[in-house]
Amino acid sequence: MSQERVIVVGGGLAGLAASVRIAEAGVPVDLFSMVPVKRSHSVCAQGGINACNEVARQQGYSEYQHFDETLYGGDYLADQNPVLEMTNWAPEIIDLLDRMGVPFNRTPEMNRDLRLFGGSLFKRTHFAGATTGQQLLYALDEQTRRYEAEGRITKYEFWEFLWPITVGEGEDKRCVGIVAQDMRTMQIRSFRAGAVVMATGGCGLIFGKSTNSVICTGGAASRCMQNGAWYANGEMIQVHPTAIPGADKLRLMSESARGEGGRVWVPRKKGDTRKPTDIPEPERLYFLEEKYPDYGNLVPRDIASREIFDICVNQDMGVAGQNQVYLDLSHMDPDYLTRKLGGILEIYEKFVGDDPRHTPMRIFPGVHYSMGGMWTTYTPGSYDPGARHGVHNPGDVPPVGTEVGRGMQHGAHNNMMTNITGLYAFGEVNFAFHGATRLGANALLSCIFDGLFSGVSVVNYVHDGAPKSDPTDALDQGVFDRAVAQEQAKVDRLIGSPVGDSDPTDPTHNPYAIGHELGVEMTAASTVVKTGPRLERCMKKLDELTQRYQGVKLSDGGMWTNQTLSYARAVGDMLILARVIAEGGLLRKESRGSHYRTDYPDRDDPNFMKTTIGKYHPDGSTSIEFIPVRADLVQPRARTYGRKDGDSKSQSKQETVTAS
Amino acid sequence: MAIAYAHESTADQRRANRQKAVEGRTVICKVKRCDGPGKPTRWESFKVPVEPGMNVIACLKHIAQNPVTSDGRTTTPVVYDAGCLEEVCGACTMVINGKVRQSCSCLIDEYAPREGDTMTLEPMSKFPVIRDLWVDRARVFNSLKRIKGWVPIDGTYALGPGPKETQAQQQVRYDISECMSCGCCMEACPQFTIEPDESKWDTSFVGPHALAQARLFNLHGVGKVLKNDRLDELMGPGGVSDCGNAQNCVKVCPKGVPLTESIGAIGRQVTLRSFARFFKGNK
Secondary structure (H helix, E strand, C coil), X not given: CCCCCEEEECCCHHHHHHHHHHHHCCCCXXXXXXXXXXXXXXXXXXXXXXXXXXXXXXXXCCHHHHHHHHHHHCCCCCCHHHHHHHHHHHHHHHHHHXXXXXXXXXXXXXXXXXEECCCCCXXXXXXXXXXXXXXXXXXXXXXXXXXXXXXXXXXXXXEEEEEEEEECCHHHCEEEEEEEEECCCCCEEEEECCEEEECCCCCHHHHCCCCCCCCCCCHHHHHHHHCCCCEECCCCEEEEEEEECCCCCCEECCCHHHHXXXXXXXXXXXXXXXXXXXXXXXXXXXXXXXXCCCCHHHCCHHHHHHHHHHHHHHCCCCHHHCXXXXXXXXXXXXXXXXXXXXXXXXXXXXXXXXXXXXXCEEEEEEEEEECCEECCECCECCCCCCCCECCCCCCCCCCCCCCCCCCECCCCCCCCECCCECEEECHHHECCCCCCCCCCCCHHXXXXXXXXXXXXXXXXXXXXXXXXXXXXXXXXXXXXXHHHHHHHHHHHHHHCCECXXXXXXXXXXXXXXXXXXXXXXXXXXXXXXXXHHHHHHHHHHHHHHHHHHXXXXXXXXXXXXXXXHHHHHHHHHHHHHHHHHHHHHHHCCCCECCECECCECCCCHHHHCEEEEEEECCCCCEEEEEEECCCCCECCCCCCCCCCCCCCCCCHHHHHHHHC | CCCCCHHHCCHHHHHHHHHHCCCCCXXXXXXXXXXXXXXXXXXXXXXXXXXXXXXXXXXXXXXXXXXXXXXXXXXXXXXXXXXXXXXXXXXXXXXXXXXXXXXXXXXXXXXXXXXXXXXXXXXXXXXXXXXXXXXXXXXXXXXXXXXXXXXXXXXXXXXCCCCCCCHHHHHHHHHHHCCCCCCHHHHHCCCCCXXXXXXXXXXXCCCHHHHHHHHHHHHCCCHHHXXXXXXXXXXXXXXXXXXXCCCHHHHHCCCCCCHHHXXXXXXXXXXXXXXXXXXXXXX
């Protein structure tokens, strides 16, 4: 019997951390990616990575406080145990990255420098300039290359994941490999594996223009869902408050710009045509600072996005009457800005033409991150407080220390495993950790944590789980051949309907036009502000697009490096995922974190402190159900961030739960 | 082919172009196309209506949705490589108006401000074409393997922090570590030539980026454990002596990586290493 292999799909932070961890344990890894892994979307992360550190600790911070902030930020939608484990691990993860050679910014005494980030009153964000994601990705890319040179990791770059191959049905369903396609030769083939780790990131392209890379279609997650994996909390989409509007995409302007002192404002006078630098201080409306005196410009992203949206759309006070507000760094020392934020200031200058060191930037919210993703489970660790812990204030002694406070059992087979045995989901495509809003600089942490912590679970599962009793090698080849034939048939159907003599620019069956309309619709109906009627219309529009997609016609019928085929196939998968995202939003009749319904403006814990589960059925339909959040550690409390005005959300329903 | 560089058009010129960019204009995208390795190349032109802030990628997206040439022929969408569209992943590198650069950060307003202006798009010439504007840059990453571009840590266990460094040291390493392996420096380097034969990659020129990366890891407290291995590799065929000091690399680097400075530093390290080997043997 040859040794079982593990397949990792996706070469961003989560996929690379998993690959390194699993290969290090002696299990050979096949790493699949649509791009050379060094170009994965993690490269776009800018601001930093959160972890409790000695300075913050001596000011009253702790891993537990980081845990509490993450739950509060996520409006209590996250299962709590995995979050505790992640925040406990954070300091060690920073040390590891440091050892790998990440050039973290330094203090004069050569310690790692720290910056302030949203959702915390403590400096607990470590950073490497303003391209932290790039630097972390490169460090893991280098370690991956090292193992590749040693023959422990085999890379399949420019290969697209098409399907998870499974045996068994229902609860016995087990993943035993994948079907993938070489994006150059268009060859489709199967690969066997003892376990498969999905680390395929987010689904920003469903919203058309977003801060995501062009590969972030959500197609891989959708394909897993179509083979029975649950998709959780799809409606929880993070809209980043500060993006640079662009014709092809929205470029991120990091939260670190505000962490380092950037201020958000609009002219107090509607339609003020003066240059921003000519508007004196008293005539500027710093609306976030006025409304949230404690957190100011560093309220969590969903709150900042809604306030900016409100100023521009409801109050019509956007700069120059357009959907834009100022993000202002021009009051700060230009040399300091270059040292701390150089990378992102250059992006702004290159794409907009103004130097943000001297002119306020013009920004508007943009779709950024999916808190939702494939549903995963875990085995709880040793920490069992009996009664849930209440409010935790800075300086309070944490109810549990990192030594004894295990949130998850290290190495348990099912940690971050989906409802399909042997199929794992790590990183952004995993729904765990962030609840209804992700705090800035927690994404890099969750990705690397998944790879390192649950990578061990994958190894243990391959050694002692189903692959031991029932080795993948012994499975009937027919299982794999049938999966390849299924994918080949999909390709044949798409290729077999060329544009031919009809007008290639006719949008009716043009995959690019359908993808574009999908993005416009989803952005309008399912982002910053949602309502029931608008989401219902969105569902109808999705039906119409799905109908049109049935007759999709490709303007490239070749079988060599056919990007049109790849995109058109993804559009079909995006349409299915979009239905789950929109319907989840429609059925979640409350407001929580990033999900804001004007027709249900309050959080409703009795009915909706629940995980949304999206399922796909063999007849092509999708359905939504809700299962309880696993929240045994901390009592939920109202999420106000010290908001100053009187009209904060009614908290009656929340209080009934908190008191129980 | 003489290469002119995007960075030689000054920021002032680009800003001036942006100011005078005509609204509602149409530009011509002239694309050098090729259906696959060994297939003939051809030029196709497309009329593209320009929106403010539009870049080359937005033009290619427009063409994908409307694959009709300016003389009315239906064709296939143009194949190209792209990723982040924020000039941080390196994927969308191509030769635009004769200059190698990322296409995402190439704004039409800055280069084709008038009605009917032409943007010329070609694949990089130093890497084998896969199709149209998409080239195979696997050799770029192979170079990083050759120079052992990693810190040899004792595994991913919790073993405390890494070595401390000063702010100045961090700044030097960070500047080199921003290299996104895009290939601009190799495209511009007269010493770096196309090599489709993979078996020759380990002896042909590693390229400016890999020389800088060798310096990066030699600067790290633990990375320098492999310093001699790196220098021995760069002493051999395809190493630092292949650099002809044309200094084109540093002019085209979109990230401002100090390439020539790094090549100089590696050159000195290699010289010292060769003396050491001569006097002390191969240790």
